[in-house]
Amino acid sequence: xxxxxxxxxxRDLVLGVLGTLAFLIDLGADLWAASQYVxxxxxxxxxxxxxxxxxxxxxxxxxxxxxLRTDPTGLHASQPPGxxxxxxxxxxxxxxxxxxxxxxxxxxxxxQEVPSQFDLDYADFxxxxxxxxxxxxxxxxxxxxxxxxxxxxxxSGSTEYYQWVSICTSFVDNGKxxxxxxxxxQGRLAQESCQSKVIEKYTADxxxxxxxxxxxxxxxxxxxxx
Numbered sequence: 274x275x276x277x278x279x280x281x282x283x284r285d286l287v288l289g290v291l292g293t294l295a296f297l298i299d300l301g302a303d304l305w306a307a308s309q310y311v312x313x314x315x316x317x318x319x320x321x322x323x324x325x326x327x328x329x330x331x332x333x334x335x336x337x338x339x340x341l342r343t344d345p346t347g348l349h350a351s352q353p354p355g356x357x358x359x360x361x362x363x364x365x366x367x368x369x370x371x372x373x374x375x376x377x378x379x380x381x382x383x384x385q386e387v388p389s390q391f392d393l394d395y396a397d398f399x400x401x402x403x404x405x406x407x408x409x410x411x412x413x414x415x416x417x418x419x420x421x422x423x424x425x426x427x428x429s430g431s432t433e434y435y436q437w438v439s440i441c442t443s444f445v446d447n448g449k450x451x452x453x454x455x456x457x458x459q460g461r462l463a464q465e466s467c468q469s470k471v472i473e474k475y476t477a478d479x480x481x482x483x484x485x486x487x488x489x490x491x492x493x494x495x496x497x498x499x
Contacts, residue, residue, distance in 0.1 A: 328414070
């Protein structure tokens with residue numbers, strides 16, 4: 274594998290891990306803030322925090338499940354069967370499953386001496402879906418949560434330590450997502466403008482996915498899935 278490609282894959286893998294950790298830390302900070310509001314008797318604030326979390330989570334799980342269901346049959350070799358996949362999303366774990374799936378594919382590609390074109394394309398495919406899901410999360414949960422915390426701080430005239438944690442994690446999480454959103458949207462637009470066609474070929478032993486790009490036969494840049 275060329276050193277430049279190996280370095281890019283490693284960078285994207287590290288950013289993917291950091292992005293997933295940032296999501297978990299931000300989620301934990303919001304739940305911590307909600308619990309503190311309940312303990313201090315500020316039930317309306319706690320309800321608003323939990324409502325934003327719930328709305329964003331349901332939207333992410335819905336789109337993740339729909340996209341997986343509409344993907345070409347056999348594309349995801351290790352994907353759970355239909356009922357288990359639906360249960361995974363019903364338990365609000367579908368987005369985390371997506372992140373783990375993307376990290377596993379990124380690690381697989383990085384460890385290969387000469388990555389196959391299919392593995393590179395599949396990693397790119399997964400990263401674009403994750404980037405779009407995080408775009409939804411930004412506008413449905415992270416940004417509204419940040420606005421809500423700032424409004425609470427202005428109204429109360431004081432800032433608690435858990436509010437500082439929530440504000441900092443929201444800023445960091447939003448900053449981490451700015452790059453992937455741009456890459457994800459560019460990737461979607463590039464696919465449409467080039468009129469990429471996905472043709473499925475299956476044999477009795479294993480499925481094959483062949484991607485044909487009318488304007489270019491070379492693999493495009495591997496997008497980060499953080």
